[in-house]
Amino acid sequence: MAELTYREALRRALDEELERDDRVFLMGEEIGRFEGSYKVTAGLWAKYGPKRVRETPISEEGFVGAGIGAAMLGLRPVVEIMTINFILVAQDMVVNHAAKIRYMFGGKVGVPMVIRTPGGAGAQLTAQHSQSLEVWFAHVPGLKVVAPSNPADAYGLLKSAIRDDDPVLFVENLVLYNVTGSVPEPEEDFTVPLGRAHVAREGADLTIVAHSYTVRRALAVADRLARSGLEAEVIDLRTLRPLDVDTVVESVRKTNRVLIAEEGWATYGVGAELAARVGRACFDDLDAPPERVAGAEVPMPYAKPLELAALALEDKVEAAARSLLAECGLVGTG
Amino acid sequence: MARAVDEAHDVLQDREQALRLLRMMLLIRRFDERAEEQYTRARIGGYCHLSIGEEAANVGTIDCLEADDYLFASYRDHAAALAVGSSPAAVMAELFGKETGVARGYGGSMHLLDVDRRFLGGWGIVGGHLPIAVGAALALDYRDVAGAVLCQFGDGATNIGAFHEALNLAALWGLPIVFQVINNLYGMGTSVEQSSAEPELYKRSCAYRMHGERVDGNDLLAVREAAGRLLTRAREESKPALLETTTYRFRGHSVADAGKAYRTAEELASWRERDPITRYAELLREHDLLEDGQLESMRKEVADEISEAIREAAAAPAPEPDRLYENVYGDESWREQFARMDTAAPFGERLETRTWQS
Numbered sequence: 001m002a003e004l005t006y007r008e009a010l011r012r013a014l015d016e017e018l019e020r021d022d023r024v025f026l027m028g029e030e031i032g033r034f035e036g037s038y039k040v041t042a043g044l045w046a047k048y049g050p051k052r053v054r055e056t057p058i059s060e061e062g063f064v065g066a067g068i069g070a071a072m073l074g075l076r077p078v079v080e081i082m083t084i085n086f087i088l089v090a091q092d093m094v095v096n097h098a099a100k101i102r103y104m105f106g107g108k109v110g111v112p113m114v115i116r117t118p119g120g121a122g123a124q125l126t127a128q129h130s131q132s133l134e135v136w137f138a139h140v141p142g143l144k145v146v147a148p149s150n151p152a153d154a155y156g157l158l159k160s161a162i163r164d165d166d167p168v169l170f171v172e173n174l175v176l177y178n179v180t181g182s183v184p185e186p187e188e189d190f191t192v193p194l195g196r197a198h199v200a201r202e203g204a205d206l207t208i209v210a211h212s213y214t215v216r217r218a219l220a221v222a223d224r225l226a227r228s229g230l231e232a233e234v235i236d237l238r239t240l241r242p243l244d245v246d247t248v249v250e251s252v253r254k255t256n257r258v259l260i261a262e263e264g265w266a267t268y269g270v271g272a273e274l275a276a277r278v279g280r281a282c283f284d285d286l287d288a289p290p291e292r293v294a295g296a297e298v299p300m301p302y303a304k305p306l307e308l309a310a311l312a313l314e315d316k317v318e319a320a321a322r323s324l325l326a327e328c329g330l331v332g333t334g
Numbered sequence: 335m336a337r338a339v340d341e342a343h344d345v346l347q348d349r350e351q352a353l354r355l356l357r358m359m360l361l362i363r364r365f366d367e368r369a370e371e372q373y374t375r376a377r378i379g380g381y382c383h384l385s386i387g388e389e390a391a392n393v394g395t396i397d398c399l400e401a402d403d404y405l406f407a408s409y410r411d412h413a414a415a416l417a418v419g420s421s422p423a424a425v426m427a428e429l430f431g432k433e434t435g436v437a438r439g440y441g442g443s444m445h446l447l448d449v450d451r452r453f454l455g456g457w458g459i460v461g462g463h464l465p466i467a468v469g470a471a472l473a474l475d476y477r478d479v480a481g482a483v484l485c486q487f488g489d490g491a492t493n494i495g496a497f498h499e500a501l502n503l504a505a506l507w508g509l510p511i512v513f514q515v516i517n518n519l520y521g522m523g524t525s526v527e528q529s530s531a532e533p534e535l536y537k538r539s540c541a542y543r544m545h546g547e548r549v550d551g552n553d554l555l556a557v558r559e560a561a562g563r564l565l566t567r568a569r570e571e572s573k574p575a576l577l578e579t580t581t582y583r584f585r586g587h588s589v590a591d592a593g594k595a596y597r598t599a600e601e602l603a604s605w606r607e608r609d610p611i612t613r614y615a616e617l618l619r620e621h622d623l624l625e626d627g628q629l630e631s632m633r634k635e636v637a638d639e640i641s642e643a644i645r646e647a648a649a650a651p652a653p654e655p656d657r658l659y660e661n662v663y664g665d666e667s668w669r670e671q672f673a674r675m676d677t678a679a680p681f682g683e684r685l686e687t688r689t690w691q692s
Contacts, residue, residue, distance in 0.1 A: 025476065051476065056503075057502065057503070057506065059499045059502065059503060061465060061495060061496050061499050062465045062468070062496070062499030062500055062502065062503045063465070063503065064465070065462070065463075065464070065465020065466045065468065065469060065496065065499075065500070066465050066466070066468045066469035066472050066503060067469060068465075068466045068469055069465070069466035069467055069468060069469020069470040069471075069472065069473065070469040070470070070472050070473040070476065071469070072454060072466070072469070072470065072473075073404075073469075073470050073473035073474070074473070075473050075476060075477075077469075092459060092462055092496070093462070093465065093466075096458075096459050096462060097457075097459070097462055097463075097466060101455075102661050102662070102663070102664050103440055103661050103662050104437065104440055104441045104445045105437050105440070105441055105445060105447050105455060106435070106436070106437035106438030106439070106440045106441060106661065107438070107440075107660060107661030107664065108437065108438075108447060108449050109447070109449055109454065110664040141662050142662055142663070144663075144671070164665045165663075165664045165665035165666070166663045166664055166665050166668070193667075193670075193671065194667075194671045195670070195671035195672060195673070195674060195675070196674070197674075242671045242672040242674070242675045243674075243675050244674040244675070245674060245675055246674035247674065
């Protein structure tokens with residue numbers, strides 16, 4: 001095991017897959033000489049050259065489409081979109097094309113492509129650069145959506161995504177890039193399968209479900225609750241499509257309470273989806289309706305106090321958790 | 335121009351080839367005439383876009399494709415499928431939504447393909463397939479294969495952003511691709527003049543320092559000469575090009591459109607006089623390549639072939655509803671990946687709502 005940042009873990013996965021399979025190549029804005037807007041691809045252009053690490057102009061629809069075409073001919077492109085906000089100009093390529101190709105052509109051709117892109121907010125990047133749009137894609141049959149919360153998962157899931165035969169949207173998070181964690185050594189060929197959630201912390205009183213950066217917030221909240229003698233179980237979804245409902249359901253059958261936290265907007269979000277599914281599967285197990293906490297439903301403002309008010313920070317998650325527990329007669333100690 | 339004449343002579347000196355091209359245009363014409371009829375008889379659903387009148391623009395370019403070349407087409411793709419050699423019965427079966435269709439009944443009229451013949455689709459979003467075709471050319475370049483991509487689209491596609499991004503990338507990266515705009519003068523009911531500030535569409539290549547040229551798309555040999563030259567240049571020198579073939583659709587935008595509200599009877603009549611099939615047949619007669627009565631016997635032959643294709647397609651089985659979830663994903667582990675998404679069904683659907691399963 002090595003102690004790596006999330007960024008370094010992603011870079012190691014890219015490096016290993018480039019080394020392992022010559023069909024794999026990277027494509028995106030500023031990923032070469034500039035070494036990546038967030039430096040994920042640092043050193044790879046120098047190591048693999050311009051053919052394997054292809055720099056593109058600001059032309060997301062063009063190069064996402066080019067990735068699709070190259071994938072249809074059997075290559076394995078890993079396309080970087082500088083942030084998830086910019087994927088909207090390539091939405092037609094992702095939703096109308098990549099997601100549909102295998103099906104509408106009767107299974108005769110596929111699109112083994114990964115699109116990597118960071119989402120998230122919190123650095124005063126304002127309305128057009130602070131979104132968490134992964135649920136837009138998780139809605140679409142034909143796509144797979146991955147959103148790791150820690151370096152080991154980032155490493156193992158990216159390797160799985162690149163080896164997958166279907167189009168995968170791999171959602172990173174701006175705030176996570178510098179987070180460190182233990183990552184297995186290359187010799188282990190460690191991968192994390194798609195569609196498997198992870199119980200990040202065990203607990204008996206409440207299930208908190210989250211993905212990406214919000215998992216860290218949920219774990220911090222679980223620590224705070226523990227100080228009051230309340231035990232939260234934290235589930236890291238890891239992938240949003242496929243969605244591991246079973247792991248959530250198993251947990252809720254044990255805790256009888258569920259809070260879904262997410263960085264994006266709640267309406268039609270991950271929490272909405274899970275509340276419906278858990279509500280049905282655990283109808284007789286629930287002591288209270290599923291609860292949600294999410295980002296405020298406004299375009300992200302700039303001024304720090306406004307931004308802090310809009311984010312689904314620990315305090316908000318904790319308040320929602322305590323309120324839900326209190327509703328069930330659990331107020332904890334201290 | 336001298337080369338154009340030489341190339342034309344090539345065809346005109348080879349009776350078998352000259353007649354093969356005529357036969358293909360006749361086959362496409364007859365196929366679409368019968369598709370129109372079958373649509374009105376409700377054997378074909380959805381949209382159905384015909385290429386009647388545009389046969390030379392299709393056959394002229396597609397005939398130049400070689401073994402390592404790829405073809406992408408718009409949703410007006412029946413001609414493309416037939417021109418690459420897909421079986422008319424399998425194409426008609428796709429229009430009928432049958433299991434034996436080229437896309438097994440999942441795609442329909444707009445999403446024909448033939449992977450073995452390197453025809454990678456009929457695409458339904460105007461201009462959306464252009465960046466994808468660029469990616470195919472990128473893959474040829476990446477693998478150092480001496481092939482080229484022919485990407486067809488209509489005049490309407492030249493105003494979408496994807497067109498400009500695709501041309502820029504192809505030129506910037508020096509990719510082996512020929513973009514063919516089949517300019518039939520109208521995007522649905524909107525004329526090129528109404529929609530394009532530069533109506534001479536081939537000139538748009540200038541913005542990307544790309545070669546562009548316009549040919550009479552109803553002159554089979556002129557189209558074939560230009561396409562042959564530009565595809566060779568793409569293959570050998572990895573240089574992209576924009577080829578504009580001007581033509582006219584004798585029918586409306588789709589079978590549901592009569593095509594008369596936005597066009598005059600005089601305009602239609604003037605284009606009828608330039609029918610690409612009639613023109614080519616006359617040329618062959620002038621060169622003693624087409625005997626008296628031969629055109630009629632060829633028409634009869636292709637009509638019989640299409641009738642047989644319709645019979646076959648009509649008799650073929652429709653896909654069973656239990657194939658609904660096939661091919662959404664292709665990774666061999668997809669079932670395992672999705673197994674935990676719901677305890678009842680792979681995509682969260684409740685088992686009891688799947689009425690077709692007993």
